[in-house]
Amino acid sequence: MMSDNRGKLLKRFYNLHRKNLSLKIIKVSLAYLIVSVMWNFIFQLMNLPYSRADLPTLLLSVLVLLFIVAVNRFYGISPMVLKHVVLSYIMFVVCCLYFASGYKEAWTFFLMIPLISALYGKLQTMLIYSGIGLLLMMLVSAYYPLYDHMIFDSIDISNRLLIYLIIATISYILLEQLIRLYHNQVNIILESTDSTIEQVVKSFIVSIEAKDAYTFGHSERVSRYAVELAKLLPEFQQKGRLKSMRLAGLLHDIGKINIPESVLSKPDKLTDxxxxxxxxxxxxxxxxxxxxxxxxxxxxxxxxxxxxWDGRGYPSGLAGEEIPLDARILAMADAFDAMTSSRAYREALPVSEAFKRIREGRGTQFDPNLVDCLDVLQVAWLRIHKQSQNEMQEFETMTDLF
Incomplete structure (x- = not known):
């Protein structure tokens, strides 16, 4: 369960992050482009020698961005698609700035591509767009060096490649730190949530079982029996699965909250x-x-x-492997605790008799594969049963009040 919740929470974080980051990049890009257009327009209007930029190219970048903003506003682009739209636009703007800036260091605009792509927190995204950016930088530098009188040779290519790789490496470090930050946040949230849920569940179970002194502690014991059985199965080797099993054991009888106390604690046989x-x-x-x-x-x-197992149970009459594995485990743990606990209408059975009856129910009441685990399981279940005999200790364990 924790693994599933972790994946869902991370996905939700990444989607929110992608959306917010894309919108911020759009806003910052629009602001800088508008300032750049106004800045260069004023210089050219006043015939001041402080601008070599090509205004039509800058205006084209602004218009394309305004189009993206309009489409997102009226049609709502998904976070995943918007991410690729924004990164593609960044490469377009970088190429525009290369040709429109009018100065020899214009190739350095390409260094923004690995940095911005790393901010999205996905290694694949960064590698793809950094690679495309590197190819674009080398192509435009080789075929459009801006100034015919400048010497552009293999040394220039290697230096630019080196600087680009350095920036890409720094971007990768930034990306890893961002991913680690998100994973840490998710782990903190999930650990806090799991702890809170378990405490609430325990408190809820205590309030339900307090209605019947004979079944007090039943859910906690069933949960412990079920976890010990689950540990022996390959399907439950992940820590998250065992946590789910524990909570399922604690909550397996939660529906009894709807049953009147007079029925739950009735010392005589129940009516139909x-x-x-x-x-x-x-x-x-x-x-x-x-x-x-x-x-x-x-x-x-x-x-x-x-x-x-034979299909004669309730509420759905499922049989064999139609019954979910978690339920088959709980059925066996529940039956063992019911037999070894005193009830209003009977005394507890000896543990040896309970084990005998579970073996007799192999292939009829219980999953035969689970019953076959009983020889290995017996020691752990005996330990739990012995510990549960001290009712005050059990109460302290369940409520954590002491």
Whole structure:
């Protein structure tokens, strides 16, 4: 879940960054071009020897930019397309300035291309546009040296190439720093969000389970059992998947908030109507978590944790591998904790009996591949069960009040 959220958040950051950067480049370019046009126009109007610029070329650059602004304003160019439009325009302006500036160092305008392309924070973008800019610089320098009396030889080419590569390298360092900054920001946000979500989830679960003293701590234990089982599976080797499994375990019974306390703690056998009411809690829980963007990936585990391998479970009667893996793991962890915990209507079963019944449910109630992990898993589950016997310690662990 964290990995998915991280990708989404980074994508959102980059899109916002691209859009804002493109708009700022457009504004700055327009301001500088207008000032340049006015500056050179006044000098030429007053016949002062301070300008060699070609005003028509500068005006053409302004008109093209105004056209881009108008199209973006009325039609709304996407951030990705706008980025390429702006960078293509920068190369166009650089070529215009090369021919219109009227001074021998005009080739240095090309050095802006790697710098500006690096600001977008994408290595591929920088490499492509820096490469195109380098080719343009060498071509116009070789075929249009501006002054016929100037000597332009291989030394000039190598020097310009060297300076361009130095600027491109500096731009790459700038790009890496920008990427690292974004990744650090995203990590800080996600870590803070994960911590907040887990604390809120724990507080919520405590308030629900406090309605029934017999099931207090059930969600925390199921979560721990589920994580230990998930650790043995190749699908859960990523840290983010285990975090999702932990939260799914904590929230698997959240739908019981809709069940009356009199039903949850009833010491006698439930009536058919009461049982049907209890069976609605996975659906309600699934609807609750899917409405929270940071928890919507937990829906499968919450919704289907009462399905059975043989298709006789609820709420959808899924069978075999139709049942999401998260739900199959939770089903086994949930059943183990239910059997080894005291309830209003019965005493807890011995741990050995619970393990026996899970093995008996192989291929009927539980995923046979998961049951086969029980020999390796047994030690970890016994440790968790033993730790959970101290109710005060469990309460402190869940609420972090002490």
């Amino acid at each position: 109507e009461e049982y049907e009411l209890v069976k609605t809690h996975p659906v309600i829980g699934g609807r609750m978590v899917e409405k929270i963007s940071s928890l919507d990936s937990l829906k499968d585990g919450v919704l289907y944790h009462h399905e059975r």
